[in-house]
Amino acid sequence: MRSQWETIIGLEIHAQLATKSKIFSGASTAYGAEPNTQACAVDLGLPGVLPVLNEQAVRMAVIFGMAVDAYIAPFSVFARKNYFYPDLPKGYQISQMELPIVGIGHLDIDVDGVSKRIGITRAHLEEDAGKSLHENFHGLTGIDLNRAGTPLLEIVSEPDMNSAKEAVAYMRKMHELVRYLGICDGNMQEGSFRCDANVSVRPKGQKAFGTRAEIKNINSFRFVEKAINHEVERQIELIESGGKVVQETRLYDSDKDETRSMRSKEEANDYRYFPDPDLLPVLVDEDFKAQIKAQLPELPQAKKQRFKDSYALDEENATILTASRQLGDYFETVVKESGCEAKMCANWLTGDLLAALNKAGLEIIDSPVGHERLAGLLTRISDGTISGKIAKQVFEEMWQSAATADQIIEAKGLKQITDVGAIEAIIDKIIADNQDQVEQYRSGKDKVFGFFVGQVMKEMQGKANPGEVNKMLKEKLK
Amino acid sequence: MYNKTIAELAKSLRSGEFSSVELTLAFLDRIKQHGSLNAYVTITEDLALQAAKTADIRLAAGNAELLTGIPIAQKDIFCTEGIKTSCGSRMLDNFIAPYNATVVDKFNSAGAVMLGKLNMDEFAMGSSNETSYYGAVKNPWNINAVPGGSSGGSAAAVAARLAVCATGTDTGGSIRQPAALCGITGLKPTYGRVSRYGMIAYASSLDQGGPMTRSAEDAALMLQTMAGFDDKDSTSVDVSVPDYRAGLNNSLEGLKIGLPKEFFGEGLSSDVAATLEAAINEYRKLGATVTEVSMPSLKLAIPAYYVIAPAECSANLSRFDGVRFGYRCENPVDLTDLYTRSRGEGFGKEVKRRILMGTYALSAGYYDAYYIKAQKVRRLISEDFKRALAEVDVMMGPVTPSTAFGIGEKIDNPIEMYLSDIYTIAINLAGVPAMSVPAGFAKGLPVGLQIIGHYFAEDKLLNIAHQYQQVTDWHTQIPKGFE
Known part of the structure; x- marks a missing residue:
């Protein structure tokens, strides 16, 4: 009955850009340091600090845009996405909303030998948040802000994928591309490359999209496939049993292989985006683009x-x-x-x-x-x-x-023996020692030829030139 | 010695008339003696004496700058390393800044002696200094009147000679209005002229630091130290800093002054109007011509400001969440409780009002009607300024509709309080520089004249103010009891 349903998938990939320092501060982005040792005043969101854009991050976003044949915005704007969370130091994340740096582009994928073009809606620059540590704090939560301010490129696809397999192919292709471009190390265990999947189903032939659920923070190809397949099953079962899919954010639990609700649309934050007055609009002119194009691998x-x-x-x-x-x-x-x-x-x-x-x-x-x-x-x-x-x-x-x-x-002493005399002597010896096989060969059993080659090579410890051995054997066995 | 200007003190310090340590001790004495003004939140006595000693060594060695050894004070909005930086709020009552604002660094390397941190409206939100967690500041001209705000501590300290000069910040008039109400000289530079790094943000696209002094010449000297591009502030502008004292004595012959008719209409008290008329007549005598100009969008400035500034502040103040620094409520039961009580108890009423207004203006469904509309109005206002300033060299008008009002008079009526900023707010929306210059008195209280100029024409404003101060003595008047 599943064949009556069509799956629609769009992916949002977060690729951590391989800059040395953070997107708005000079602190290092290296992974694995002691908690809060790579967070400067700006990353901590201290009163009075201001962000300064890392040009390298802009460069990498433009490199990406060119690689997916996308529109590069000559004018893009950073906006504040407002929400409270302990690992979000400023109480807002600096991101891009209305005017992202990379616009419409595409990426071609191959599934079972068939090529398919997946649309890219946009890609924008943003800063990562810190990490909340729930273990070892006995009822308290620890905060590590080393990751806060790490540059991310969020790559949003069109809902152009129709199976988990296609989604994985797209994610793999994107993974390969960002590493190729040298803009992301692609390390999925460290969270350098992760994705959110928007999944919906609709009866085949229906034009309108079904209600979608967003599965958050999937950090492996295998989990993308499993999470999507699970979610598709869940939605179809729900609809077929008379229920309705609600728009919500879900979390994939890899241990249980299931997705579960995180928050519904009603509970969703109103992020109150507005242009960040601390940062000037990002201007990308033709010179800058030409310079990057020349360096594009x-x-x-x-x-x-x-x-x-x-x-x-x-x-x-x-x-x-x-x-x-x-x-x-x-x-x-x-x-x-x-x-x-x-x-x-x-x-x-x-x-x-x-x-x-x-x-x-x-x-x-x-x-x-x-x-x-x-x-x-x-x-x-x-x-x-x-x-x-x-x-x-x-x-x-x-x-x-x-x-x-x-x-x-x-x-x-592995040098091949091409000395005809040396090979000939061995061949003569083998022929003399194996008269029965010589008879067989001469009476038409061609297969025996392999035996002679093997014997010669064995005698010469594999060092004889096989072409020469073949030629001479054929001559001698005539 | 505390009546001398920066330039005069620089001479005295070099001639050996007195040392920086002696000068600093004299000011510290006065600060304690006039503690009831409530101008200071923190007095940094030990550090000041240490800095004065260092300054004396520099002076003796002959490598001093003009500000070396001069006792100044910082508005408590500028972060000072190792020193409490409260921003006038309970929220930051326990906050010891771990770094210096760029402006503070600049004064330190110039060898200025910081006496302490000055009282202010909480997070610079207020026009009377009554919203401070540390209580109202009193106006030295009348201790029952407000000094203005938000840089009320700065204005009162300079007027009462509790510092030679002070820093202020101006988001909607917070340098010019208190300067006017306390009879001192205040300059709000062009947006981007002075680094905002380390200046605790209220409304980022409007905030600008500037000097508060007793004369235009002193303002020139202070601005010389404060101004300049800072790679830590993306909105600071990389325009070269002129020698602000070089043009102070330029003649005003042929100067074209525009009087925006909207500045002189209904709402302006008659005694302030009369005082300004006299001041403008002085300029005529100095060779200036006066014409009327128009700023049709001016009436929209207050509503636009009270959307944009609160919107920005609603995000700027989100970092005060009780998690990493500042006030944290007692025994929070969970995260929401931690947030709501820390912020509920840590912020005062006016700050909460503005956070709420801003949050509302940015909310889904209201954003276009408020925030986007206000940005359009802001553009219209900027156009007005460009158009008007294309015809004249500077514009002049009142800073405030009336002289200093009584403490407690307007604090329960926010709208009336907001309306008192009618002549200053539009300047911040446009980003142009403007000054407040003492221009006389009405019923014993100071009246300020506002001079508004082209972008980055601070040198011109200082020249115009200085020439006026050469032929008038309003700026040298000392409030009774502070002689």
């Missing part, structure tokens, strides 16, 4: 296409290698330094290197094998010094040490 979509076109990579490799900027850079450096065929480089990266990194739980920038050493290894495969199989062994050695491929090949 190549975006994932464009890079993927270029990898396919100029390196003849297939869709899969191109996708993997452009998933992060660092991986793409690594790949291109290896191709350049090794002078090897791009396809082989790509296979090595997406195969052995990524497997090893995944196993060790490392990112490409932390790879023990840097691009120089990998390029050195690949060069030795392509010039025939070692075989692909031996290369894997060398790679494992490299992972454990700081040695270059050449040093390992030398030390372990």
